[in-house]
């Protein structure tokens with residue numbers, strides 16, 4: 001009888017241990033705020049500075065590193081004229097294969113697990129230069145949370161479109177359009193979602 005009691009007690013203790021460990025693991029995985037933040041990168045492309053401001057605050061909110069995706073040739077205001085179907089941005093956005101060159105900055109992507117990736121919405125989606133960035137580095141196994149700024153559009157199908165530029169083991173998570181330049185404190189709340 002005593003032996004059975006010991007066995008039952010043993011099983012109960014082991015089960016409690018397993019449940020505790022699992023709960024801990026779940027909390028660990030929840031939220032960028034629980035990470036060391038050394039492994040968070042905030043990468044952004046910004047043609048006119050709006051997304052840049054959001055990215056700067058997001059880097060402060062996450063404690064992550066900030067990285068600018070720079071086109072080898074900067075966009076002029078003529079390039080950005082969406083009323084002109086022959087402008088550089090119109091031509092690029094109409095060409096599925098367009099991959100505008102980017103400068104290769106000092107980026108060691110292997111140092112990061114979580115990447116916040118920001119850009120302006122162009123023609124309802126991400127500028128092609130964002131695809132260039134995703135195809136230039138190896139994002140296997142990494143978590144990429146996208147955010148954007150826009151005149152009024154949402155992210156639409158952007159996450160799915162960007163998935164085509166990363167390996168299958170990379171996870172692209174739809175963040176939000178962050179218009180109105182949210183302050184750092186608001187962004188600290190926002191990142192808890194991921």
Ligand SMILES: Cc1cc2nc3c(=O)[nH]c(=O)nc-3n(C[C@H](O)[C@H](O)[C@H](O)COP(=O)(O)O)c2cc1C
Pocket residue numbers: 045046047048049050051052080081082089090119120121122123124125149150151152153154
């Ligand atoms: C070529 C081009 C296309 C755009 N297309 C859209 C669009 O489809 N929907 C939208 O709401 N805003 C659109 N915009 C507005 C930008 O998304 C918005 O101004 C953004 O905040 C600019 O960010 P940036 O300053 O970081 O470049 C477009 C802007 C440009 C230059």
